[in-house]
Amino acid sequence: MLSERRLEVLRAIVQDYVGTEEPVGSKALTERHQLGVSPATIRNDMAALEDEGFIAQPHTSAGRIPTDKGYRLFVDKLAGVKPLSSPERRAIQNFLDGAVDLDDVVGRTVRLLAQLTRQVAVVQYPSLTRSTVRHVELLALAPARLMLVLITDTGRVEQRLIDCQAPFGETSLADLRARLNSRVVGRRFADVPPLVQDLPESFEQDDRGTVSTVLSVLLETLVEETEERLMIGGTANLTRFGHDFPLTIRPVLEALEEHVVMLKLLGEAKDSGMTVRIGHENAHEGLASTSVVTVGYGSGDEAVAKLGVVGPTRMDYPGTMGAVRAVARYVGQILAES
Amino acid sequence: MLSERRLEVLRAIVQDYVGTEEPVGSKALTERHQLGVSPATIRNDMAALEDEGFIAQPHTSAGRIPTDKGYRLFVDKLAGVKPLSSPERRAIQNFLDGAVDLDDVVGRTVRLLAQLTRQVAVVQYPSLTRSTVRHVELLALAPARLMLVLITDTGRVEQRLIDCQAPFGETSLADLRARLNSRVVGRRFADVPPLVQDLPESFEQDDRGTVSTVLSVLLETLVEETEERLMIGGTANLTRFGHDFPLTIRPVLEALEEHVVMLKLLGEAKDSGMTVRIGHENAHEGLASTSVVTVGYGSGDEAVAKLGVVGPTRMDYPGTMGAVRAVARYVGQILAES
């Protein structure tokens, strides 16, 4: 087990390295922090920390930098979550309050998070699996052509075109619309299928085919749209990444553009509470030099989606975690109100 | 006026520079191209081209590189549009044919264009101003709370919540829905306002307020949503930009994220035909080192939106223009079919 002071040394190394972006040496450490011991002692501690794999030196006779494992220890044991200042809190609230619809909320959140953390922000749209149905609408565009519109409680609207085998009368349409709504409004997506299974039976022979088609399209929409969407912003912040540009940021940009990859990444994080994945802990190779801080957010107690930031492993963890948590809270509030 | 050969020299310089990314000298030129004259002669021609501002040298005694003005001349007079190979065409068609809805069409188009040109792709969603109304739906969510859903011929759906001053009966609602649709379906957005102006008068006193509110929300939606949306992809290609990274690509990334900026950029381009804006011809400062190739696309004869790519001024203009034009055509076809 590491002594108290050695942990303190690690903390100091992380802090200094995050601030200066340069390997930090024993002398500089004693100057900037009140450790109460001499550089020589620090050197011994550093050697121990290096043996344990928490820090490393880029070249012999350079200062030390934290390893992924070092950051991990720092995040788990040494760092708190730094709360935002109250002007910052106010700014967040003001900025988010202006949103007019769901796209706007997500868009503003992304920009906010990117600005606040000066990193790349990722915000997942509220997931449909956990949402409930607010309304199902059926329109006849032509005698044998319907449009299904699904409205969720998070304000999303999905539409699907349906070609029917046989014309479908206005009366039957109104009937189906009413019955559908009475059964599914307010329900969670996952709960819908059994509730509508027997609907076709209550219709006349001629209409049953169409009713079945409509139902299957509806269920398909519920499932399909579980593929969640996300919005990404602040990629310009990648330019502050490091000195050896192209090699580092190219794979990151590529990963960010592959929304599938990012969704998988978010999916691997805990549903509630904050998750920090550091460097190689990220499954995706392109993100090996980045850390990802994510947290779930939602309108009620339960998280309906996740948001987070992607930045260099050398990031200000307490600050970033504070910003991510705060933004998630406010977005949750906004969603609950609307 | 420049002699035939000097134009030929400029063309050769542009081609070589685009290929090698290095300043091109007189000797290398005579080796790679059959110009039929000696390096010394080329040098004279180069001096003349430099006097006219078409080429420049980064340092004394380095080769020449084209200036913005040089590229302009190249694009206007010297370069054709390089048609795609037929495998490429087939790939485009196959890839776009798989799209299931508008978002998917736009998403696939962006990815396609980015891959094909190896640059950043920008695709504007089909504009609402030029679209027509396919259906307007009114739903009662609560006695005094309506939802307006607007469906366009390009497959977009917009919804708005409306709080009414007074409860609005189901009969009146059906009435309003029917009258609205009979008047506006098939109309262009811009033509709608005069067509619905007198609607409130035909309703009973009690309902007039609500009808007016609904109309104003509808008109607002038509106008508001004229703010067009766009999708951007292929930003990872920016890493192939140049040697002096951060300074060059940072402003470009920033500009790309500001959709407002990009929309303005697209707006400045011609509505029909291809537009190429080279370097400083772009109003936005961050894009001074990029060229933007755009073209309108649409389901019919008329363009409903634009798409294009953003790349370094040193780009393969004929190839890029060919890809952009081809993609625009196929997207137009897809839109027309759906």
Place this chain on the structure above:
DNA sequence: GTCTGGCACTCTGCCCGTGTGAGTGCCAGG
């Protein structure tokens, strides 16, 4: 046992001078 000061050692980064090569401009002659 633990901390400390001292010392020798090892690198990296920087500066500087040199040399080479690519490229130019100019000029005189075909």
Place this chain on the structure above:
DNA sequence: CCTGGCACTCACACGGGCAGAGTGCCAGAC
């Protein structure tokens, strides 16, 4: 008007030398 020749100019790569930061280790103090 084209060409070959020639002198000139830089950017860039190479290599030595120097300074500085940082380390590891060891012997001695508390």
